[in-house]
Amino acid sequence: MPDTPAKQETIFKGVAASPGVAHGLAFVLLQKEVEVPIYKIEEEKIPDEIRRFEEAITQTGQEISHLRTEVAERLGEQEAQIFEAHLLVLEDKALIDETIHEMRTSKYNVDYCFHVVAKRFIEAFGNIDDAYIKERVTDIRDVTRRVIHALLGHSPAALGKHEGQRVIVSEDLTPSDTASIGKGGVSAFVTNVGSRTSHAVIMARSLQVPAVVGLHDATQHIDNGDYVLVDGYEGVVIVHPTEHTLYKYGRIQQRQRDIRKRIESSIPLPSQTLDGAQVRLVANISEPSEVKDVLHFGAQGVGLYRTEGLFLGNDRFPTEEEQFHAYRTVVEELKPLPVVIRTLDLGGDKRTNLTHFANDEENPFMGFRAIRFCLEHKDVFREQLRAILRAGAHGNVRIMYPMISGVQELIQANHILDEAKEELRKRGVPYDAQARAGSMIEIPGAAWTADQIATHSAFFSIGTNDLIQYTLAVDRVNDRVAHLYDPAHPAVLRSIRHIITTAHERGLPVSICGEMAGDPLYTPLLLAFGADDLSVAPSGLPDVKYLLRNIRMSEAKALTEEVMAQSDPKITATLLRRFYNEHMGELSDTSPGI
Numbered sequence: 001m002p003d004t005p006a007k008q009e010t011i012f013k014g015v016a017a018s019p020g021v022a023h024g025l026a027f028v029l030l031q032k033e034v035e036v037p038i039y040k041i042e043e044e045k046i047p048d049e050i051r052r053f054e055e056a057i058t059q060t061g062q063e064i065s066h067l068r069t070e071v072a073e074r075l076g077e078q079e080a081q082i083f084e085a086h087l088l089v090l091e092d093k094a095l096i097d098e099t100i101h102e103m104r105t106s107k108y109n110v111d112y113c114f115h116v117v118a119k120r121f122i123e124a125f126g127n128i129d130d131a132y133i134k135e136r137v138t139d140i141r142d143v144t145r146r147v148i149h150a151l152l153g154h155s156p157a158a159l160g161k162h163e164g165q166r167v168i169v170s171e172d173l174t175p176s177d178t179a180s181i182g183k184g185g186v187s188a189f190v191t192n193v194g195s196r197t198s199h200a201v202i203m204a205r206s207l208q209v210p211a212v213v214g215l216h217d218a219t220q221h222i223d224n225g226d227y228v229l230v231d232g233y234e235g236v237v238i239v240h241p242t243e244h245t246l247y248k249y250g251r252i253q254q255r256q257r258d259i260r261k262r263i264e265s266s267i268p269l270p271s272q273t274l275d276g277a278q279v280r281l282v283a284n285i286s287e288p289s290e291v292k293d294v295l296h297f298g299a300q301g302v303g304l305y306r307t308e309g310l311f312l313g314n315d316r317f318p319t320e321e322e323q324f325h326a327y328r329t330v331v332e333e334l335k336p337l338p339v340v341i342r343t344l345d346l347g348g349d350k351r352t353n354l355t356h357f358a359n360d361e362e363n364p365f366m367g368f369r370a371i372r373f374c375l376e377h378k379d380v381f382r383e384q385l386r387a388i389l390r391a392g393a394h395g396n397v398r399i400m401y402p403m404i405s406g407v408q409e410l411i412q413a414n415h416i417l418d419e420a421k422e423e424l425r426k427r428g429v430p431y432d433a434q435a436r437a438g439s440m441i442e443i444p445g446a447a448w449t450a451d452q453i454a455t456h457s458a459f460f461s462i463g464t465n466d467l468i469q470y471t472l473a474v475d476r477v478n479d480r481v482a483h484l485y486d487p488a489h490p491a492v493l494r495s496i497r498h499i500i501t502t503a504h505e506r507g508l509p510v511s512i513c514g515e516m517a518g519d520p521l522y523t524p525l526l527l528a529f530g531a532d533d534l535s536v537a538p539s540g541l542p543d544v545k546y547l548l549r550n551i552r553m554s555e556a557k558a559l560t561e562e563v564m565a566q567s568d569p570k571i572t573a574t575l576l577r578r579f580y581n582e583h584m585g586e587l588s589d590t591s592p593g594i
Helices: 043-074 082-090 093-106 110-126 131-152 175-179 199-207 243-264 288-296 320-334 371-376 378-392 407-427 450-454 464-472 490-505 520-529 538-548 553-564 569-590
Strands: 010-013 015-018 021-029 166-170 186-191 211-213 227-231 236-239 280-285 302-305 338-342 396-401 437-441 460-463 510-513 533-536
Touching (some): 110 131, 199 211, 490 510, 490 553, 520 569, 553 569
Parallel strands (some): 186 211
Antiparallel strands (some): 227 236
16 A cells, blocks of 8 residues: 555445455546537538448447447356347437437538437436436447447547556446456446446446445545545445555455355365255356366356357358357367257347348347247258257267247257258268257246147256246346346246256256356255256356255255245245355355345
8 A cells, every 4th residue: 555644544435336345546537528529511411421320320339249249258148238228229210310300400510410419318318307217328328429439430448448456436437338347457446426236337246346336426536546445345435544444354355255265165076965965066158268167166067058159249140160169169178068058049138230130129038039030040040050969979968949938949949950960961970969959948938838848858948037037027137127027036936846847757857047046045946946957157156056065955945845835025035045144154245135
C-alpha cells in the first residue's frame, strides 16, 4: 500500500453486487459523451446516408455477435444471452424508422439524427417508474454508442487497456465494458448507479470480480490513484484504508481462500455420499480448450458438449471436416471417458448471422430452434451427425438431441442418424457404428410423454434451465419476470422426479444439466430422485462433490420427502438452505443463494 499518512480513511456504503474482497489503486473511468458532428446534407445524398446507417447497424450487429460468442466461450451461455437484448435494440424498427424520418425532415447527417433519436429514447425510458426498464437504459446506451462509433469510423475503447489490478470507478458499466476485461486484469468495480440485476453486474459475478454499485457519487469522491478497498460481500467501499482495516480484510480473504482450498481438496476423491451412494459428476463445455478444466476439476467425462460455438459469429457454417477435428480433439483427450455431444441448438437466444438461415420471430424461445431447425435443414444436421460419428471412432461418444417435444421428432432424428451412418459406411470412413442417441428433456410435453420417448432413446438428459422456463412460463433472460423463475417450484421438482422415475422403469440412465445440477443446495434432491449423472460447469464440480461427500443418502431421502410435501417454494428454499448449513458448517456461507 502506498504511504499516504495524511489521508483519512473514508467509508462508503452501496449495494453488494458481486462477492469478494479486493483492493488496489483506483482508475476513475470518465465516460464522456462522444462528440457527434452536425452538418446539413443535400436531398440527393439521403440514400447514401441511409446506406451508411445500414452498414453501421450491420457492423454493430457483427461486433455484438462476435462479443457474444467470446463471452459464451469464456463464461458460458447464460452470460452470453445478455447480448441478445443488445441485438434486439438494433432490430428496433421504431428507432431505425425515426432516425431516417428525422434525417429526411431536418436534412442533417445521419450520425447526428441517430444521436438525437437515441437520446430521446434513453430519456423516455429513464423517466419511466419501472426498475426493469430503467436498468435496460444501460443496454440501449451501450448499443447506440457502438452504432455511433461505427458511423464515425472508430471503435470504443476497451477496459482491457487499463489492466494491472486496478479498481475501476465509474458512473456505470455496460456489458460491453465488462466483457472487454481480460481475466485477472481488474481487481474490482465501483459504480455510482446500477443494481444486482444489471447486466454488467451479472458479467462481473461470472468473472469473479468483486463489485459494489449504487454509490451515487463515488466518481466525485474517489480520485485516480487513490488506494481503495472493495468489500463485495457487505457493499462497502473504503478509500485510504488504514493498516488495521487492511489486516482485518486480509484475514477475511485468507479465510475465503482456506474454504476454497478445503472444497477443492475433494477433487481427486470419489463422488459418493458418506453411506456409499454414488452419482457421476460430469462437465458442461462449449469448446475443445475447456478439456483442461474438465481434467483439472476431476470430471468423469462430459455430460454436455454444446456445439453452437462452431456455428455462431461466422460468415458460414463449419464443414464436416472442421467439426470432426473439433469433436475428435475433445474425445481423444478424454478417452476412455464418455463425451455427450449435443447436436446443434440454434435459434432462440442463439441466432446466426447467415441471412439464408436467419429467423426473425416474435417469440424465438418457443419457435424455430434446436431439433426443429435441424429437421428442416437436414443437410446441415446430417453433416454434423457424420462429424460426430467419425469422432466416435476415436473414443467414447454419445449423441444428444435438444428440445425434443415428442416421439415423432425423435424418430425423424434417428432416421437421419441412420442415413449418416450409411453414408459413412459407403465412403469407407471409420465411424462408431454402435453410436446411439439420447434425448434432452426440457419441455413439459416431453416430460409427460417420457415413456414414449424412452422407447427410442439411449438415455435422457434433463435440461433444467429450459424445463423451468417452459414449465413456469418465465423468460429466463427477462429480468422483469426473473423472480418467477424458481427451481424450487413444486411443478418443477415433480416434473424432474417423474422423468427420472419413468426413465429408470425402462432401463434408461438420466443426467441432469443446467443451473440446478451445479447448485449444491439441490444436490440432495437430485441424488434422492435417482439422477445418475450431474453435468456441471467444470469449476462448479468441487462444490457439488464436497457437499455430496458430507451427506448420507438416507438424509437426502428424508429431506426430499419433506420438500415434496410443500406447496410454497419459499419453504422449500428454507429447508434446502438449512440442510446445506447443517452439513457444511463454517463453509456454508460460500454457497450460492436460492
